[in-house]
Amino acid sequence: MPGEPNQWSWFSAFRQDYREQFGFELLLADGNGEIIHGEVVPTDCACRSLNPKRRAEAARQTLYWGETVINLCCDEGYAMWAVPVMHNDEIMASLVVQGVDLEAGGHEYSARIQKAADELLARALQANLISRAAVTLARQRADLEKNRFYALENRKNFLSEDLRGHYLREEPALLSAIKQGDTGQARAILNRVLVSIYSVGGARMELLKSCVLELIVMMSRAAVEGGADPSTLLGANFRSLSELADIEDEEELAVWVRQMLDSLISAIGSNNRYPHSILLTRAISYMHEHLGENLRREEVARHAGLSAGHLSQIMLQHMGRSFSDMLTQMRVDRSKELLRQTDLTLTTIALESGFYDQSHLNKIFRKQTGESPGNYRKRYNSPK
């Protein structure tokens, strides 16, 4: 064992075993990556004269991530991997495979390489050449880091999610303004949304275009839900939609946005096939405003000018869900927003979103999202 006389005597049996199983030749290198045992298999690439430091570095990487890190050993497409040999938490040497041709390619072949690399670590662990505790710890940390990576990546898409949230909050008022023929009010609402779009997009044309497009898509959906005929709506706007790609400056974009929004406003306004939608809109916006209270179906219906039964019926018909499902969804959404954007305690958030108490919030939240509110908040706040 490392640290004892004849400390490398195990190596030749270990190497032979590995060769028989996987067909790759192991080298034993010292702490600086200089070869102690074994010979570099001749390849027609630069890996033959690999900088010894790269071997030591490769072994350190494996220890750091808790899994064998495979990397290129030269620009010709040959790969290497290494696993450290440790004594009391100190790296004494490393087991190295280098000069593995990747060009032979293919999924099966890659799987074989991956397996051989993974097995090297597994065998080193089995032979107690490396500290199991260190590897386990590294793996746990790597898992956490991976989650952090995705949380950070998500956060970037968050801007557009915020936009969506903003629009959806304004949508009921927008739709009712349009329905009542109050175009001025409708424009004012859209302008508020556009301000947030421009503050996100700034001078970046592509980003701006994609945010604007998102607004158009959301409005078209509302128009169709409100009864506009999808084919007419799309037919009229399809050409303009495809023009968006060619728009290159802000002035052109401004003109395009105005035309598009005006035509959507009239598409939504001119249609009276489902006069219900306006009533539904009123109901939903009333629910939004009173989410924190003990909302009853009768009360909501009254404010929308409907009977309770009628409200349930059109809600199911237009939104595909019952009154209570809708209410629960809105409450969970509100709590998510508060979890992300405030430091309020879970109890306060529960009450603000209309749950009885924290445990009620916990239960419903978990049922809807598969995770606890605390965890959800952590996921969004940890990368700061």
Add this chain to the structure above:
Amino acid sequence: MSKLEDLKTAVINGKRKDVKTIVPELLESGADPVEMLEQALIPAMSVVGERFKKNEIFVPEMLVSARAMKEAMKIIEPILIEAGVKPEFKALIGTVEGDLHDIGKNLVATMWKGAGFDVVDLGVNVSPAAFVQAIEEHSPHLVGLSALLTTTMPAMRDTVEKIRGAGHDKVKVLIGGAPVTLEFAREIGADGYASDAASAVDAAREILAS
């Protein structure tokens, strides 16, 4: 299937030899190199990333895809630069210490060159001290830092600190990489952040003008 699709497939499958034939064919037929980047090469790497995330492929396959990508860039880059004008700014770029990911960084370097910047690429795993030394050697207007690992984001912070600590207050620092955000850029005192290679050009011009 279009030639661009062929190119994308070749990169996804890590077929370097195919890339070597398809790219010149595309160029010959008048294809726009930027379009090749945006519609074939970058989307190809996204597919690779997705597949890796879903455990559908292994690291060796990522490595060959990365190499196929680089092969394509090698052929495209000189053409992009030809289209450019006389160097407007001088820029340094590198991936920070401990990090070996260089595809995104290379793309940014290429776009900068294409936009007429004189770019010195310091490669991967570049220590803070090496950045400072290179700044002293080349006196650039701009330094680009790339990090693809959450675990190397601290190295990014160290690098910015070292650069400022060495008294290089005028050189602008722009950072990027998949886990990097605008907030992080502000937090570590970088001058800017860009989310992709295309906006890296605009972002660079913007901070250089300010």
